[in-house]
Amino acid sequence: MVRSNTCVRAAWLGLVFAIPFLTSSPAAAEIKNIVVASASEIGPFRGKGYREVHATMEGVAPGGAYSVPVVLAFPKAAADHNGFAVVDVINTSTIGKEQFVLGGRPLPLARSHMSEDFLFGKGNAYVAVMWDKKAVEVFGNGMIATPADGYTVLRDAATLARDPASHLPADAGTAPPSGKIIAYGYSQTASLLRGWYFDHRNTEGGTPVFDGALVAGAGAWCIDLATSGWKPCPGVLADGGKVIVLLPETDVEWGGYLERGDHPDYRVIEIAGVSHIPASAADFRTHGMPEQNPVGFEPVFRAALVNLQDWLNGRAPPRSIAIELSDAALRYFDDTPVRSAARDADGNAKGGVRLPHMPTVLDGGTTAGAPLGQYTGFAWNYQKSNRYFTISGTFTPFPNDKLRALYPTHDAYVSAVSLAAKDLVAKRHILQEDADAYVENAAKSDIGQ
Numbered sequence: 001m002v003r004s005n006t007c008v009r010a011a012w013l014g015l016v017f018a019i020p021f022l023t024s025s026p027a028a029a030e031i032k033n034i035v036v037a038s039a040s041e042i043g044p045f046r047g048k049g050y051r052e053v054h055a056t057m058e059g060v061a062p063g064g065a066y067s068v069p070v071v072l073a074f075p076k077a078a079a080d081h082n083g084f085a086v087v088d089v090i091n092t093s094t095i096g097k098e099q100f101v102l103g104g105r106p107l108p109l110a111r112s113h114m115s116e117d118f119l120f121g122k123g124n125a126y127v128a129v130m131w132d133k134k135a136v137e138v139f140g141n142g143m144i145a146t147p148a149d150g151y152t153v154l155r156d157a158a159t160l161a162r163d164p165a166s167h168l169p170a171d172a173g174t175a176p177p178s179g180k181i182i183a184y185g186y187s188q189t190a191s192l193l194r195g196w197y198f199d200h201r202n203t204e205g206g207t208p209v210f211d212g213a214l215v216a217g218a219g220a221w222c223i224d225l226a227t228s229g230w231k232p233c234p235g236v237l238a239d240g241g242k243v244i245v246l247l248p249e250t251d252v253e254w255g256g257y258l259e260r261g262d263h264p265d266y267r268v269i270e271i272a273g274v275s276h277i278p279a280s281a282a283d284f285r286t287h288g289m290p291e292q293n294p295v296g297f298e299p300v301f302r303a304a305l306v307n308l309q310d311w312l313n314g315r316a317p318p319r320s321i322a323i324e325l326s327d328a329a330l331r332y333f334d335d336t337p338v339r340s341a342a343r344d345a346d347g348n349a350k351g352g353v354r355l356p357h358m359p360t361v362l363d364g365g366t367t368a369g370a371p372l373g374q375y376t377g378f379a380w381n382y383q384k385s386n387r388y389f390t391i392s393g394t395f396t397p398f399p400n401d402k403l404r405a406l407y408p409t410h411d412a413y414v415s416a417v418s419l420a421a422k423d424l425v426a427k428r429h430i431l432q433e434d435a436d437a438y439v440e441n442a443a444k445s446d447i448g449q
Contacts, residue, residue, distance in 0.1 A: 031156050031167055033058040034070075039172045042073065046121030049076040051173040056142065057129070057160060061152035064145030068136060068153055071108070072164060073126040074175040082123035084309055085161035085178035086110055087210070089154065090128055092135040093188035099386050101287045106135060110184035110214075113281070113301050122306075125164075125178050129157035131192075148226040150192075151201055158183075158209045180312050182305070183213040187276065188223070190215045191230065195222035197237035208240030212308045216246035216301065217276055219336075220258035236261035242311050244269060244304050248297050249349050250276035250377030250391050252323045253338050260322060268320040269429070271300050272341070272352035273375035275393025284392055289382070293375055293393030295357050299434035307428055318428045323352035333383065333390065346398075347374035353429045356420040356438045368419035370407065372447070373397040403447065410448035417442040 035056040043050040050073050057070040075081045088111055094104035108128040111119060119126065131150035136142035144150060160167055164175035185193040193215045196202060199222075202209050215237065222233035235258070237243045245268040247256040252270045260268050273295060279285055280296025307317040324342035331338040341349035344359065348371060354360040359369040374396045382389035398406070407413035421435035 031057060031059045031159060032065075034160075034167045034169070034172075035067075036169060036172050041076070042116075043120060045117055048080040048120060048123060050074065050120050051076050051175070053168065053172045053175075055168075055172075057153075057156060059152065059156050061145065061149035063149040066142070066144045066149055066153060068130045068142040068144065070130070070157065070160070071126075071128040072160070072168070072175065073120065074164065074173070075120070075123055075125070076173065078174075078176045080123050081125060081176045081178070082309075083179045084123075084312075085125035085127060085181050086114075086119065086305075087154070087157050087161050087181060087183045088126065088128040089183060089185045089189040089192060090130050090132070090135075091186060091189045092130075092132040094388075095135055095138055097388075100282075100388050101284060101386075102282055106130060106139075109186045109189070113184075113186065113216075113298055114305060115298070115302075118302055119305075125161060125176065127157050127161040127164075129153060131157075147228050150225045151196070154183075154196065155205075155209050180211040180309070181209070182308060182312075183210040185213070185215055185218075187217045190218035191221045192223045192225075194218045194220075194233050194237060195224050195231075197239045197243060198222050198233040199224070200239045203240040210241055212242040212244075212312050213237075214244055214246060214301070214304055214308060216297075217248060217251045217256075218245075218259070219247075219251045219255040221255070232258070234258035236263040236266045238263050238265055241265065242308060242317075243267070244308050244311075244317065246297070246301060246304055247271065248274040248276050248278075248377060249323060249341060249352070249375075250274075250393060252352070253325075253341055253377055254333060254391075255336055255338075257322070257325060257339065260320065266320075267317055268322070269300065269304060269318070270321060270323045270352040271297055272323050272349040272354050273358045273371075274355070275377045275379075276391040277388060278393065282388075282392075284389060288386075289379070289389045289392060291379065291394045291396065292389070293377070293379075293395050295355065295375060295395075299355070299430040299438075300353055302434065303428060303430050306431060321351070321353055321429075324350040331380070333378070334387070338378070341377075346371060347376070347396075349375075349377075353424070354420070355424070355430070356417045356442075358420075360420055360423070362419065362423050366419065368416055368423060370413055370416040370420070370442070370447075371398070372403065407448040410446075413445070413447040414439065414442045 133144040
């Protein structure tokens, strides 16, 4: 089975991983050398200046020498650093895939999903690393002896993130150390991280490599680099540190419900009415799929990063939350069974995190949320023609008369959005800045006017 789904934003950054860098053959274990190709100032981000370094990381893995592209970003002022580093496990799943109509390239998805303004504005250090033997061979920008050596690359990337100054030359800038390292993977690379934890690679050296991880959109599948294959890996990931699993509706239905589990160091957050590739992440609406689900998961992902960092600092995160599943007959996609979400009268999923575009009942019984139509995780009409379109979901707008009945005035619509956003902040599923953006966008709309 091939689960090579992903999203595209910040395409310019992805292209840097297709540029050949200088390499040399290391002769010792662990990180042997960092060869810097460029170092420049970026930002500011919320008043914080940042330094970005494009380089090659060279080292030795069990299979032999490796040299891989790596990008670092870090605050110029030590006082602006929050003590965390995010290791962005580069997604390579669209390379060579014509079906991905926006073009295949290596994708630093933590940077695009979180946004530079948020990720760097909050003071995070950042390392994006290429781990995929096939990808470096396609682009000719490095070497990895065997696929399983990607595990060593990930381990060394965490080492680099924890103490970059020990490896970078002085003219690259003074990079602060990070006390806690968080891995981020989405879709293909979420399955890579699930395999990392499932096979207990995080603690095989004694001390956890990653203190925490955001594992998003894996659908209960693991990648095993040792066999270059996929395998089901349901249940809890518990191998040192903390893990938050994030699942758009598509992935919950597509086997992700099997990731549910009870453990003190594990949470599963399922997001209703959002697809695996929403238009906010890769917009196909002018590329042959006008009905693509437009609603993004990014606010939930940003909040999850904050919740994970707070968790590592001692504050418990929100409890796991699940989408309701139906007893409808199974469908199949990529030879994998799809279990449909239970749906309300309008066809929207029940349960899960309910962003302001979904109807919800607040704890006091008040109705909130402002759906404008039906939102799904799968676009089944494309199943035989374009797998990426299929997992981009659909949006089917309500008729005008129904919209007028739901929102007789503009204020009624804005109020429904505002109530939902306020509740989401209280439950720590989104941040206040994203709640404000939801309300601002509602106020600018013409709904109810």
